[in-house]
Amino acid sequence: MYTGKILFISADNTGNGHKSITEALRHQIKKLDATKHLEVVDGFSMGNYFFRFLSKLYSPIAVNAPLIWGWVYRLSNHMVNTINVMCSRIIKKKLLQLMKEIKPDIIISVHAVFTGSVTRILEKKHMEIPVISFIADLDNVSNLWADSRAKYILCPTKEAEDKMKSLGIPSERLKVVGFPVREEFCSDIPDIDIEVKDSANGSISVLFINGSQGSRQVLKMAKKLLKNGKCNVTIIAGKNEALRKKLEKQLAEYSEEQVSIIGFTKEIKKYMTKADILILRASPNVLMEAVNLCKPIIITGALKGQEEKNPEFIEKYQLGCICENYKKISSVIQELYAFNQKKIVYLKNNMARFRNPKAAYNIAVFIIQQCNQQIKEYRNTKEIKSNPVIHDIISQ
Template sequence: MGKKILIISSEHTGHGHKSITEALCEKIGNNRDIKIHVVDGFSLGGQTLLSIGKLYGPITRKAENLWKMVYNISSDYPNLINHFIEELIRKNFLKLLEEVKPDLILSVHPNFNGSVLNILEKQYIKIPFITLIADLVNISPLWADKRADFIISPTVEARDKCIEYGIPAENIKVLGFPVRARFFRNSTNKKVFYRKDAPLKCLIMSGGEGVGNMKKIAEILLDHFDCTVTIVAGRNVKLKEKLEHSLRRQYGDKVKIYGFTKNIHDLMLASDIAFTRGSPNVMFEAIASNTPMIITGALPGQEEDNPYFAEKSNLGVVCKNTNEIKQIISKLLENDGEELNHIINCQRKFINPHAAEDILQFIINVEEHSYEAAAPSFSYN
C-alpha cells in the first residue's frame, strides 16, 4: 500500500509556496508507492482565514509598510499567531487527517507549523512532521518550531537563523530550493554566453502580484539601449492595462506585456536579463534558467536581505534606484558582456538542479524510517 504525504501549502500568499509544492509533486511521477495530498492551509480555517490569506496580494502591492507591521507582529508574537490559527483550523484539520490518514506531514508555509503541531500534540496524534522553509535569509520564528522532526532549509543562512532560534543543528537539513523542472535548460535551449550581435532581451517582472516601477524601468531600457522588453504584470490587472496604454503606444512591437502567466519559464529562458523583486521563488527560477538578475527591490521582512544574498554569490546585481539602471546595464555589457557572462557562470555553479529530488528522497526516508518504527497513531477525540 502506498505511503501518504500531506503537504500544507498556500494558494493565495504569493506564488512561491504553490511552486515549491509543484516542484516536489512533479518528481513523484508515476511512483505508486507515494501518494501526495496537497491542501491550502488557509482553506482549513474557513472563510475567515481564507480572506486573510487573500489580503496578501493587495497589501504587498499597495501597502508595504502595513505588510512590514504584520510581519513584525507575527515575528514578535509567534505563539499568539499559532494559537489563533490553531483555533481556526482545528476542526477541519482533524477531519482532513481522518480522511487522508497521512504517514507524514510536510508544511511549506510558516503559519501552519506551530498551529498544526499544537493540534497534534493536544490530540496525542503521532505523525512525523517536517517543515520546508520557503525563505532564504530573514527567517520568521514561525518557521522554527522545536517540535518538528526535521526542518529543511534552502540556504546556510536560513539554517543559521533557525539555530539562533534554538533548533538543534542535527534537526536541520540544507538541501537547496526546489524549482520546477521546466525552468532548467536542456540541450535544446542551453544558455549561450551573451554577445553584442542582437538586441538585448529584457524581462521585467515582480512576482505573481505585479509590483514595482515597471514603466520607468522599461522606458530607461528602451530609450538608451538596443533592446526588447517583456513585462509580466502578474495578477495586477490595472497595472497591465496602464502599461499597455502607455508603453505600447510609444514603443510598439519592442514591448510585450503579459498579465499572470503560467509560461513564465519560457519568458525567462528567452531573456538575457531579468529585472525582478527579491522573491525567493522568482530568484531561484531565474538562477535555474540561467538568467542574470537585476534585483530592484524586496518586501520588508522576509525578503529584506535577499538582494544582497544574490549579489554576494554573483547571481545578479542589486539596483536600489531606477536612476542606476543605465550605468548598471552599460557595465554588464562592457567587453562583450564580460560581467553578464560571469553571472551566468556563477549561477551554473550555484544552483542545485536536484534539490526537489533530494528533498523528496529525504522526506521519503524519514517517512519509511518512522513507518517501520511505528505506524501513525490517530486519536480524534
C-alpha cells in the same frame, strides 16, 4: 499493498511561492514513487471566513502598504507562541477532520503559520504523525518556522539554518537541502557562452517579471530603456488584467518589435530563456529559477519582511545586480555589457556554481524515506501490540 499517504499544507493566496514549491516536490515524489497518495490543502482554508480573508489581504498589504507588512512581520517574530495558539484553535476542527479522512503518514508544511500550530494540535491529541517543514525563504526567516516539535526542518540555505540554530533548534533536526524549483528549470547546466551584443544598438532583450508587484517602477524602467533605444522589452503582467491594459496604453507609442506585454502565461521558462537580462523583484522562487537557468538578473527591490534580505543575499553570492532607482537602469545594463560582457560571464559562472537543480529531487527522496520509515514503525508497533509476549518483553 499500502504504500503511504503524504499531506502537504500550503497556501493559495499568500503569493505563488508556496504553491510553486509544493508543485515541484509533488512532481518529483510522483516520478519516484507513483504509488504514494499525495494530498494538498490550503492551510488557510481550514479556518473560518475571517482567517481565509486574512490570507487574501497578504498581497494587497505587502505591495501597497509595505511598511505595515514589514511591521506585522517583525511583530510576529515576538509573538510566536501566541500566533501558534490562536491558529491552532482556528484550524483545529478541520485539521482533525482531515486527519480522520486522509489518515496521512507524514505532513509536509511549506508555510510558517502551519508548523507550530499543526504540531501543537497533534501533540495535544497524542497523534504521532511526523511533521516536516520546508522553509520557503532564503534569508530573514520568520521565527514561526522554529518549532522543536517538527521532526525535521528543511532549510534552503545556510542562512536559514543558522537562524534556526540561533532559535534553539538542534542541528540534528536541520537539513540544508537547497531551494526546489519546478523540473522545467532543472535541466543540465545551461550553456554560459556569451553571444556578443552591443548595449547601444537595441539588440538586448529585457524581460520584466512580477510587474504586478510594482507596476509604477516597472513602467518607469521600461520607458527609460525604450526611450534610450537600448533594449527590446517584454513585461509579464500575470493575472493582473488592469495592469496589462495600463502598460499597453502607456507604452502604445512603441512598436511590437520594441515592446511586448504578456498577461498570464504558463510558458514563463520560454520567455526567461529567450531574454538576455531578467529584471525582477527579489522573490525567492523566481530568483532561484533564474539562477538555475544562469540568466543575468537585476533586482529592483524586495517586499518588506521575508524578502527584505534577498537583495543582500544575491549580492553576497554575486548572482546578480541591484538597481532600485529607475534612473540608473540604463547604466546598470551598460556596466553588464562593458569590457566584452566580462561581468555577465562572471555572474553566469557564479550561478552555475550556486545552482542546485537536484534540490527538489533530493528533498522528494528524503520525504519518501521518512514516509516509508513511519509506515514501517507503525507496522512494527502494531505487531508488538497484537503479540502479548513481545509486548511484555519490551515493556520490561
